[in-house]
Amino acid sequence: MQDPKMKLHCGFLFFNMAVIFGLHEKDLDFELVFIDWIAGESKTKSFLSNLNPFGQVPVLEDGDLKLFESKAITRYLAEQYKEEGTNLLPNDPKKRAIVSMWMEVDTNQFLPVALTLIKELIVKPYQGLATDFTSVQENKEKLSEILNIYETRLRESPYLAGQSFTLADLHHLPPIHYLLNTEEEEVKSLIYSRPSVAAWVEKMKCRPAWLKTVVMQEHIVDLMNRRRLPKQSDSSCHELTADVAQKTAMVIGKN
Ligand SMILES: N[C@@H](CCC(=O)N[C@@H](CS)C(=O)NCC(=O)O)C(=O)O
Numbered sequence: 220m221q222d223p224k225m226k227l228h229c230g231f232l233f234f235n236m237a238v239i240f241g242l243h244e245k246d247l248d249f250e251l252v253f254i255d256w257i258a259g260e261s262k263t264k265s266f267l268s269n270l271n272p273f274g275q276v277p278v279l280e281d282g283d284l285k286l287f288e289s290k291a292i293t294r295y296l297a298e299q300y301k302e303e304g305t306n307l308l309p310n311d312p313k314k315r316a317i318v319s320m321w322m323e324v325d326t327n328q329f330l331p332v333a334l335t336l337i338k339e340l341i342v343k344p345y346q347g348l349a350t351d352f353t354s355v356q357e358n359k360e361k362l363s364e365i366l367n368i369y370e371t372r373l374r375e376s377p378y379l380a381g382q383s384f385t386l387a388d389l390h391h392l393p394p395i396h397y398l399l400n401t402e403e404e405e406v407k408s409l410i411y412s413r414p415s416v417a418a419w420v421e422k423m424k425c426r427p428a429w430l431k432t433v434v435m436q437e438h439i440v441d442l443m444n445r446r447r448l449p450k451q452s453d454s455s456c457h458e459l460t461a462d463v464a465q466k467t468a469m470v471i472g473k474n
Contacts, residue, residue, distance in 0.1 A: 225249040228270055229277040230256045231443055233337070233393030234289040236436050238277045240389055241293035243428035246304035251435070253442055257346065290322060293386055305428070307386045314381060321379040321387035329369075332361045333394040340401040355403070362398075363409050366416055373415035377422070384423070392423045396433070 227242065227249050229235035242249050254260045254276045262274045270278040271287040278285060279292045281299075286292050297307040309315050335358045339350045372379060379387040398406050399420075411417045423429060 224281065226252055226280040227277060228252045228254050228266075228280070229439070230254045230261075231436070231439050232342070233397050234275075235277045235439070236393035236396070236432055237289045237390050238279065238292050239435050240393065240428055240432040241296045241307070241386075243431045244305040244307060244389065244426075245296050245300045247296065247300060251439075253439060255443055255446060257443070258446070290326070290386075290390060293389060297386055305384065307384075307389060309381075309383075309385065318380040318385045318387045321385075322390060324379075325387065325390050328365055329391065330394065332358050332365060333398060336362065336401065336403075336406060337394065337397045340403055340406070341397060359403075359405060359409065362406070366409055366413055369419075370413040370415050373419050378419070384426070388419070388423060392420070392429060393432075395420055396424075 225242070225247065227238060229238065229251060230253060239251075254266070256276055260266065261271070261276050267274055270280075270285060273287065275287065277289055277292060278287045279295070280286075281295075284295075286295055293307070301308075308318060335354060339352075339355050339358075343350055369379075376382060378384050379391070395410065399410060401407075410420060
């Protein structure tokens, strides 16, 4: 088998999922290098000096290029591999500006709220820490207001930046996936009680690239859980990639 061209250093959580989603949308081959950031693997000397001085994943290596920050990575994939897979950025500067605007909305409005909820409801319990329910309540209220604006927008157009799926939509689905997987029914109903938001989410969830992303993420979580078991036998990154590739192909077929 030919060596994959790119290497993605990544672990659990949605920033990582966004890049995996982007790679699948672009139909690109890559090697996945699992980084257990919860166990501190993104803070080693070698990671900090070779990959990301901020000690975070995801990091993409494409030849001599090393990139961190998920949105910088997916934008690079969209531009560098324009002719491959889905076109994630329109050519027209005005349409492209609308994509950038909704990506900024994601970063500055949606993500801080979603991230707090996901940390409180998923990450902290995983780490054995107590959830701050006051913060959960505050952020549910903020999420509701933000989703009202999204509902209005998505009544006008099927995707955030217009008629087609773009990077702006791509970056929203991974955190939404986590929000839908919390134990809090109210968080789920904030999303599903808004018909246009619900339709947008359901449409995106059917994308073949997303289905592959979910399978890959489930294996990342499995690997993370296995590492926490006593006497686990560790898998190498190559084993993970091969295993994931095989299971992904089995579940949805190679398109
Ligand atoms: N803005 C960054 C955020 C990346 C991020 O927060 N990564 C988390 C994992 S999801 C991480 O590596 N955390 C380890 C740490 O901050 O110590 C991006 O979009 O890539």
